[in-house]
Amino acid sequence: MRTEVTIQGLHAALAPARAARKSIGFVPTMGNLHEGHLKLVQEANQRCDVVVVSIFVNPTQFGAGEDFSTYPRTFEADSNLLAEAKCDILFAPSVEEIYGTQPQQTTVQVNSLASELCGNSRPGHFTGVATVVSKLFNIVKPDVALFGEKDYQQLAIIRHLARDLCFDIDVIGVPTVRAENGLALSSRNGYLSEDELTIAPAIYATMQSIQQQILAAKDPSKLNFTDFAKQGRKTLESQKFVVDYVEIRNPDLGTADKNGSKWVILVAAKLGKTRLIDNMTVTRPAIVVEA
């Protein structure tokens, strides 16, 4: 595995692959890698000839009072994991390399999607994400870019961004990796105390319970998504969570349609100082009408 810290170095490292017209897969990360990231790398290897992983803790997607300065930076361990996972090129630029020394004037905004759910409690977050992803897309120029489904709204925004700005890049979502107790793997789980770690899986259990209620509803007109969400919120609040949102939406994040057959349950909640997010897709089997 080759490690590059400059854009120029990355371009040089990728030149032979480009000349040979090899396909390039790209996994952008903020480091502190876990099995979820490694699954993205694995998927990239299956789809592409060359795999580039970036590690860049992007300051512009953190708000005031958020955890930019304390976000776990574990470069050596990450580097070892990526080499084992057959990453070809690790791109680990400095903040200056990505944002330069002159003031940046350009932002990429994904308008309506970015201002709700997580965007509501993290103003500017998704503009930071969309801008840095646009930069990284232009730097790496991959054929395929892979993102975790755990960050469901982020994935939806990046799909929109790629389509709206005509990026010639396939954006692939990769399923969430969970611990045995259901807790979605996340770098921020490292912030949780032992006590909080025993409570955190309640998010998954709550989503499972909502899923079951949706699937149990025989008459679609009686699907009360608002009630399901309220109950989910109550369950979590009874267990020390400070809930940001529990919502049921259509897969495109539009208002849940009772007559649809697929939805996504989305949860964001704080446990102590740690903000956790998770989601679960619910697909209703086709209704067989008796003859």
Add this chain to the structure above:
Amino acid sequence: MRTEVTIQGLHAALAPARAARKSIGFVPTMGNLHEGHLKLVQEANQRCDVVVVSIFVNPTQFGAGEDFSTYPRTFEADSNLLAEAKCDILFAPSVEEIYGTQPQQTTVQVNSLASELCGNSRPGHFTGVATVVSKLFNIVKPDVALFGEKDYQQLAIIRHLARDLCFDIDVIGVPTVRAENGLALSSRNGYLSEDELTIAPAIYATMQSIQQQILAAKDPSKLNFTDFAKQGRKTLESQKFVVDYVEIRNPDLGTADKNGSKWVILVAAKLGKTRLIDNMTVTRPAIVVEA
């Protein structure tokens, strides 16, 4: 010359050039071509192996009440001119091809630069420009993109955009082409009546007069840019112009620095219903200090 109206067709047309690692020059236009555009094509041919010109009247950069619907569309004449000028590929997509049929959520904003000068009287204009240029850059993926210096602020914004979003594209400004009477060539000159056409060169004459005043100032501390601009405005207003702005700025569009040695004079003014813009760079020769 090959003409393509779809993104897929353009990609196919460019595939052999990309495989052969030829350099691609790109000239985005809104059609109704004149000598100024053809100079861009000529410059592109000098710098690159393959030249792509787009003709696309971009709806999102026109405001309410502006001339989107009446903007001159002269495809056949343009096509002939481009073939003569040795354009290799003409890309002439429909609005649907560029913006799709689903609502677009993504915009590219070049913040402080876009809200002053022309951005002040054309709100949203430069967001429309920055967004469509980002799309076209991602569609054409050129090595070099060429823009006229006549649209000085637009060029400054696109330079920022390309740098800020890490586009791996050289943005080249090409000097303004003028009629013998000094009038900068522009598609919008076609809107002018015979009478207005005789008045329009006053913009150039006014900028020349300001230039002379700047160069005549022996003591830099006595450079009164505000006064020069005010006089220029008065001159134009005495000749039927409704002046939007006459300004003298640093080349980067920052506040004019008396101790600098290079500035740009920028003018926007309406003549009847037609909004004209122009600019002129002023460079003071180095002051020779006597021994």
